[in-house]
Amino acid sequence: xxxxxxxxxxxxxRRRGVLLLAAxxxxxTFLQPxxxxxxxxxxxxxxxxxxxxxxxTDQRIGGAAVSRLAAAKHALRAALDELPCGSxxxxxxxxxxxxxxxxxxxxxxxNRAELRATLAHIDGRMAWSGGSEVAKALHGGIVIAxxxxxxxxxxxxxxxxxxxxxxxxxxxxxxxxxxxxxxxxVGVGERNPSPIPKxxxxxxPLGWWSADEVMQTDLHSQGRGGSVLGERLIDDAAPTAxxxxxxxxxxxxxxxxxxxxxxxLLAQENGLAYxxxxxxxxxxxxxxxxxxxxxxxxxxxxxxxLAAxxxxLLLGLQLAPWWAAxxxxxx
Numbered sequence: 001x002x003x004x005x006x007x008x009x010x011x012x013x014r015r016r017g018v019l020l021l022a023a024x025x026x027x028x029t030f031l032q033p034x035x036x037x038x039x040x041x042x043x044x045x046x047x048x049x050x051x052x053x054x055x056x057t058d059q060r061i062g063g064a065a066v067s068r069l070a071a072a073k074h075a076l077r078a079a080l081d082e083l084p085c086g087s088x089x090x091x092x093x094x095x096x097x098x099x100x101x102x103x104x105x106x107x108x109x110x111n112r113a114e115l116r117a118t119l120a121h122i123d124g125r126m127a128w129s130g131g132s133e134v135a136k137a138l139h140g141g142i143v144i145a146x147x148x149x150x151x152x153x154x155x156x157x158x159x160x161x162x163x164x165x166x167x168x169x170x171x172x173x174x175x176x177x178x179x180x181x182x183x184x185x186v187g188v189g190e191r192n193p194s195p196i197p198k199x200x201x202x203x204x205p206l207g208w209w210s211a212d213e214v215m216q217t218d219l220h221s222q223g224r225g226g227s228v229l230g231e232r233l234i235d236d237a238a239p240t241a242x243x244x245x246x247x248x249x250x251x252x253x254x255x256x257x258x259x260x261x262x263x264x265l266l267a268q269e270n271g272l273a274y275x276x277x278x279x280x281x282x283x284x285x286x287x288x289x290x291x292x293x294x295x296x297x298x299x300x301x302x303x304x305x306l307a308a309x310x311x312x313l314l315l316g317l318q319l320a321p322w323w324a325a326x327x328x329x330x331x
Contacts, residue, residue: 154183160259179271
């Protein structure tokens with residue numbers, strides 16, 4: 001019996017078998033197989049502040065000065081690309097005291113172009129009022145998230161500038177339960193106040209807002225002038241707790257800086273996380289935080305695994321003679 005001939009036939013058959021397996025693996029990719037595996041996915045609805053203070057140009061992209069709104073959109077676009085396939089993202093805006101849903105959460109990979117296009121068209125011209133009641137808009141965002149079918153996380157992007165200013169002892173109260181909706185408040189802007197640009201309805205610049213054009217104190221305090229001198233009202237009683245600092249700056253409300261302490265307070269009261277926007281990668285990481293993840297069993301594309309198997313088999317065939325020669329040399 002010619003053992004050399006048998007060994008050569010076995011090696012030839014083995015090579016053919018490996019080639020056949022590689023061909024079958026590649027052919028199977030055309031069937032677009034999927035495998036259900038446990039994954040961590042995300043679903044967010046992002047509420048973006050489009051009020052006038054978000055036009056302050058105290059941010060930078062690539063060395064150029066840009067508005068807070070532009071910086072927020074730049075970071076959100078980058079974060080969109082970092083979310084894993086199967087995750088969902090939706091857009092909303094807020095102005096005056098309302099949050100308004102523009103796009104319900106869509107799967108990020110199949111709808112990336114639509115999500116990018118919608119985000120690109122969000123700007124200050126969408127505002128229907130000059131007011132900026134942050135606390136009320138945050139409550140509106142929570143309501144939107146609760147009413148959507150998937151109960152997405154809320155990502156609320158703002159500089160925290162309340163206009164008109166709030167009275168710290170007469171803040172609006174809501175029946176939201178802290179933590180009922182998971183999410184994140186994203187603070188945008190520099191703490192140092194800057195002038196607020198003024199635009200006409202079509203978006204053409206008109207200079208900056210001046211002190212006499214902006215309400216400098218809260219409405220409740222302004223109403224005291226109509227009372228009888230020295231008269232005490234029921235809400236003049238000494239408060240039972242120290243009123244929080246809401247960041248108001250009477251006399252300088254025509255300037256705007258990031259009201260970070262106020263946003264941290266809102267986040268704490270509503271069971272949300274807080275992030276100050278500095279780098280896009282930080283926002284992308286925050287949107288993939290474990291606290292916002294949803295463990296689900298989702299279909300995973302099996303084509304990558306099959307293509308990798310075919311590549312490994314073909315590489316193995318090419319490297320096998322080299323490996324055999326190397327091992328013989330070591331012996």
